[in-house]
Amino acid sequence: xxxxxxxxxxxxxxxxxxxxxxxxxxxxxxxxxxxxxxxxxxxxxxxxxxxxxxxxxxxxxxxxxxxxxxxxxxxxxxxxxxxxxxxxxxxxxxxxxxxxxxxxxxxxxxxxxxxxxxxxxxxxxxxxxxxxxxxxxxxxxxxxxxxxxxxxxxxxxxxxxxxxxxxxxxxxxxxxxxxxxxxxxxxxxxxxxxxxxxxxxxxxxxxxxxxxxxxxxxxxxxxxxxxxxxxxxxxxxxxxxxxxxxxxxxxxxxxxxxxxxxxxxxxxxxxxxxxxxxxxxxxxxxxxxxxxxxxxxxxxxxxxxxxxxxxxxxxxxxxxxxxxxxxxxxxxxxxxxxxxxxxxxxxxxxxxxxxxxxxxxxxxxxxxxxxxxxxxxxxxxxxxx
Ligand code: ADP
Ligand code: MG
Numbered sequence: 001x002x003x004x005x006x007x008x009x010x011x012x013x014x015x016x017x018x019x020x021x022x023x024x025x026x027x028x029x030x031x032x033x034x035x036x037x038x039x040x041x042x043x044x045x046x047x048x049x050x051x052x053x054x055x056x057x058x059x060x061x062x063x064x065x066x067x068x069x070x071x072x073x074x075x076x077x078x079x080x081x082x083x084x085x086x087x088x089x090x091x092x093x094x095x096x097x098x099x100x101x102x103x104x105x106x107x108x109x110x111x112x113x114x115x116x117x118x119x120x121x122x123x124x125x126x127x128x129x130x131x132x133x134x135x136x137x138x139x140x141x142x143x144x145x146x147x148x149x150x151x152x153x154x155x156x157x158x159x160x161x162x163x164x165x166x167x168x169x170x171x172x173x174x175x176x177x178x179x180x181x182x183x184x185x186x187x188x189x190x191x192x193x194x195x196x197x198x199x200x201x202x203x204x205x206x207x208x209x210x211x212x213x214x215x216x217x218x219x220x221x222x223x224x225x226x227x228x229x230x231x232x233x234x235x236x237x238x239x240x241x242x243x244x245x246x247x248x249x250x251x252x253x254x255x256x257x258x259x260x261x262x263x264x265x266x267x268x269x270x271x272x273x274x275x276x277x278x279x280x281x282x283x284x285x286x287x288x289x290x291x292x293x294x295x296x297x298x299x300x301x302x303x304x305x306x307x308x309x310x311x312x313x314x315x316x317x318x319x320x321x322x323x324x325x326x327x328x329x330x331x332x333x334x335x336x337x338x339x340x341x342x343x344x345x346x347x348x349x350x351x352x353x354x355x356x357x358x359x360x361x362x363x364x365x366x367x368x369x370x371x372x373x374x375x376x377x378x379x380x381x382x383x384x385x
Contacts, residue, residue: 021038105201119149240303254285257309271316283310286303297334301331335363344367
């Protein structure tokens with residue numbers, strides 16, 4: 001789960017990680033008042049779950065309170081397009097005002113979980129404010145990487161190593177070390193999967209502060225953090241993904257044209273690979289899990305058909321604990337209830353497969369039954385071509 005910048009900054013403050021004063025404005029008048037409070041100027045920032053807002057017109061400087069009110073009006077409700085949103089952009093529903101900071105240098109800092117080393121890893125670079133992918137491509141030597149031993153936590157020497165690599169000196173160095181240690185504590189205690197501070201800024205006064213903040217959480221840890229869960233913004237999630245999560249189904253939106261209903265993430269990967277191999281690409285995949293009920297299958301099917309990009313559906317189920325007859329009944333019920341207007345290819349294998357196939361055959365529905373995975377992929381790809 002991801003959260004907004006203003007929410008991430010609330011967490012930073014809780015953990016005494018330095019960040020400029022900031023407040024959400026609910027209307028233009030409030031934007032004016034907050035700007036007055038900040039000493040007559042503010043940075044007006046659109047809150048969407050995507051970066052690159054600055055270049056897209058979602059971060060603007062207000063030199064006086066009236067200007068802040070004007071910027072608020074222009075920003076709220078706008079469809080903000082950035083490099084990360086896709087062409088349709090995202091609607092701005094919240095506007096955050098930040099106290100302006102006199103920037104001396106913009107740095108880059110992130111914490112993430114490195115799956116190769118199974119460690120929280122710190123990435124830091126003196127090249128802040130720009131996208132890190134760009135730095136990684138053109139000047140990879142400018143990125144420092146430090147892996148933290150989970151048993152020891154972030155060692156003082158490691159924090160100093162990062163602060164040094166960022167070129168911090170004197171008081172900024174001391175602040176930087178505290179910043180890193182507090183941020184590490186937040187990362188671990190809140191079960192984060194990613195924290196990105198871009199830019200981390202050294203001010204003209206020599207202070208170290210987080211000008212931007214992006215935090216992602218491990219969904220499996222959310223049950224321990226009702227405060228974090230309360231930050232969830234359903235407007236920022238794909239409609240079908242929200243719907244699927246209501247039934248404990250995993251739905252992932254992709255950009256092709258074939259809807260995929262599978263059980264298990266491994267089978268989902270294999271299914272997507274073979275669709276690509278046969279010359280098309282998946283519109284989504286919906287993982288019904290290892291032991292879904294008939295009702296869950298029905299909902300899964302309905303959610304897949306709701307996706308307008310879906311031109312054909314491939315159902316690929318391997319019955320282990322999951323029984324093929326239950327899957328078949330779910331599909332038949334869903335199809336009868338909502339009607340299917342696109343070709344549906346079904347490949348069933350495993351427990352109760354014969355019963356499952358019989359249910360499909362007896363349903364009178366126009367389903368394409370496939371012999372195996374390869375056959376299924378070829379048939380579904382042919383049906384969209
Ligand atoms: P995004 O990464 O989505 O473009 P940022 O919050 O990083 O948004 O803002 C973009 C740029 O705007 C920053 O790199 C910084 O130069 C400037 N900026 C943002 N907040 C402030 C602030 N409080 N004071 C001064 N400049 C700011
Ligand atoms: Mg940024």
